[in-house]
Amino acid sequence: MLHTVEPAPRAPAPGRESDAPSPSPSALRGMSFDAGSAALAPVQMNVAAASGQLTGAQVSSAVRYNKGRGLTHAQWRGIQAQVGTAADGLVGPNTVRAVARWQASHGLTADGKVGPATLGKINAGGGGAAPGAGGGSHGVALGPAQVTAAVRYNKGRGFSAATVRTIQQQVGSPADGVFGPNTVRAIATWQRSHGLEVDGKVGPATAGKLGVKAGGGGAQPVGGSNSQKLSYAKSHATAIGLRITSTTGGKHAPNSYHYQGRAIDVAGSASKMRQFYHDMHAMHPTELFYDPLGGVKNGKDIGAIGGHGDHVHVAF
Ligand SMILES: [Zn+2]
CATH class of the missing domain: 1.10.101 (Muramoyl-pentapeptide Carboxypeptidase; domain 1)
Structure with missing residues (x-):
């Protein structure tokens, strides 16, 4: 609904509030307006705000x-x-x-x-989720997309099955040692009762409060060695559903980091490659190329270099 907003001819004097109560947005629904009446301009703006239109x-x-x-x-x-x-x-x-x-x-x-x-x-999952939908039985309703994202995230953290069982025992979920939707919802409930961000993900803050540590190459080793980072990159790519298309093999530039065992190429859907690029970018890679988003060389953003439109190249 787009109307031209004109100045109201009888604006209240400066410093004075208008005496007329302004109708609440809900009271306005279903009313029709004369778009030519300048006196209704403020009302039209309220309607635009109520429907989520922004300038x-x-x-x-x-x-x-x-x-x-x-x-x-x-x-x-x-x-x-x-x-x-x-x-x-x-x-x-x-x-x-x-x-x-x-x-x-x-x-x-x-x-x-x-x-x-x-x-x-x-x-809280949108607040409007019906009881019983999603995690309703646990009292915290994560949306289906949040549950899926949290399962994937938790699986990519590299927790051992024994550690997952410990987590499940603490959050009150059946201890089968595998992260699934029920575990994620129980984690979300536990997070809420412990004043943590409620996302179902066992990130650093939640892991710390649970007293568990990610194992192996699971946790994102921002401060780790290059080989630790590369091994995380491999497991993370797989965890989010990308496939590794090249490690040390394939055809690359003569001095490519691939031949030194320091680079991988990964491919998959555009949205997952974008996610992977952002996740790798946070780890200060030596090289990171994905033309739709840009490129990094020796820690500097250098923009797209070409030839990397269908895969992400990362080297540490
Ligand atoms: Zn490459």
């Missing part, structure tokens, strides 16, 4: 605000999955508009900003 300036402001929230790519992917936009982990105008629409349909201020109230409602 360009509001979108820019919300993008800036959201980027300043200090949320991880993984957290953004979870938020994006909840609000129904492409889950690439990056905060842009499309995400902001989807957040605004989601806010409007969940009784929140539709400003596109993921502030505490919005994040709380998103973490």
Whole structure:
């Protein structure tokens, strides 16, 4: 619904609040407006806000605000999955508009900003989930996409079966040593009762509170050796559903890191390659090439180098 907003002819004097109570957005639904009446301009703006429409300036402001929230790519992917936009982990105008629409349909201020109230409602699985849906029996409703993401994340952390059983015992889920949807939902409930971010993922904070450690190459070794990082890259690529298309074999430039055993190429869906690129980018790789997103050489972002449109190359 787009209307030209014109200045109201009888604006209240500066410093004075209007005496007329403004109708609540819900009271406005179903009413029809004379678009030519300038006196209705403020009402039209309320309707636009209630339906989640934002101006360009509001979108820019919300993008800036959201980027300043200090949320991880993984957290953004979870938020994006909840609000129904492409889950690439990056905060842009499309995400902001989807957040605004989601806010409007969940009784929140539709400003596109993921502030505490919005994040709380998103973490609770949207708040509107029917009891019994998702994790309803545990009292915390993660959305199906969140559950799937958490299962994948937890499996990629490299916990031993014994450690998974320990986790399951602590969160009150049957201790079969395998991460599945029920374990993830029990973890989410446990996280909520322990004041942690409720995402079902056994990340560093949750693992610390549970008193467990990721084993082998499971945890993302940001400060580890290059070979530890490469081994994590391999297991992470597989864990998120990508396939490794080249390690030391194949045809590469003569001085390629592939021949030194320091590089891998991975391929799969575009969204997973994007996720992999972002996850690797956080680990300060020696080389990282994926043309749709750019490239890194010796720790510096150098932009796309070409020849890497259908796979991600990473070297440590
Ligand atoms: Zn390569």
